[in-house]
Amino acid sequence: MKKIVLFASGNGSNVENIIQYFKNNDTISIVGIFTNNLHAKVLDRAKKHNIFSVIFNKSELNEGLVLEKINSLQPDLIVLAGFLLKFPEHIIKEYPNKIINIHPALLPNYGGKGMYGMNVHNAVLENNEKETGITIHFVNEHYDEGEFIFQHKVNIQNCKTAEEIATKVQELEYEFFPKAIEKLFTNH
Structure with missing residues (x-):
C-alpha cells in the first residue's frame, strides 16, 4: 500500500478531491492531513473521512516536530495541496523527490514568494494573459522552482475577472492533480 500525506492551509477543496479520487483504491491510501491553521476547513474534511490530522505552527514545522509526525506515518509521497508556508529544507532532504506541490499558473511565470491563490490570478489578469494553467512540481528549497511533473493550459481570453x-x-x-499523483506511483 502506497501512503500519501496531504498538507493544506485552508478550505482543502483539493484535499477533498484527492480523498474522493483514491477512496476506493486498494493500493493508494491517504494516511494523514497536516495543517498550519487551527481553523482550516480541511480539518473538517479529515474528520469526515476519519483521516489522522495534525495541526502545527510555523516553529513546529521548522524545528522538527512535524518531521517526527510525518516519519511516524512513513509516507511514500507528501502532497502540498494549498499549503501556504515554505516547506523546510530538513523535510525536503529527508524525502527527496517525494514532495510535490500544485501551483495555479504556468511556472516559471507567476511563481515565487507571495504568489499563491488570488494573488496569482490577479497578476495573470492584470497582464492580460491569453492562457494560464497549472503546474505540478517537485518541491525543492526554493518557492516554485522544483522539477516539473505536469503542466496543463487553459484559454482565459473570455475571462473578465x-x-x-x-x-x-x-x-x-x-x-489533473489526482491523476498526476497516481501516475507518480505507477511510473515507479
Missing part, C-alpha cells in the same frame, strides 16, 4: 480565472484553474486542478 480573477475569480473567473480561478474557477477555470480550479477545474484543471480537480481534473
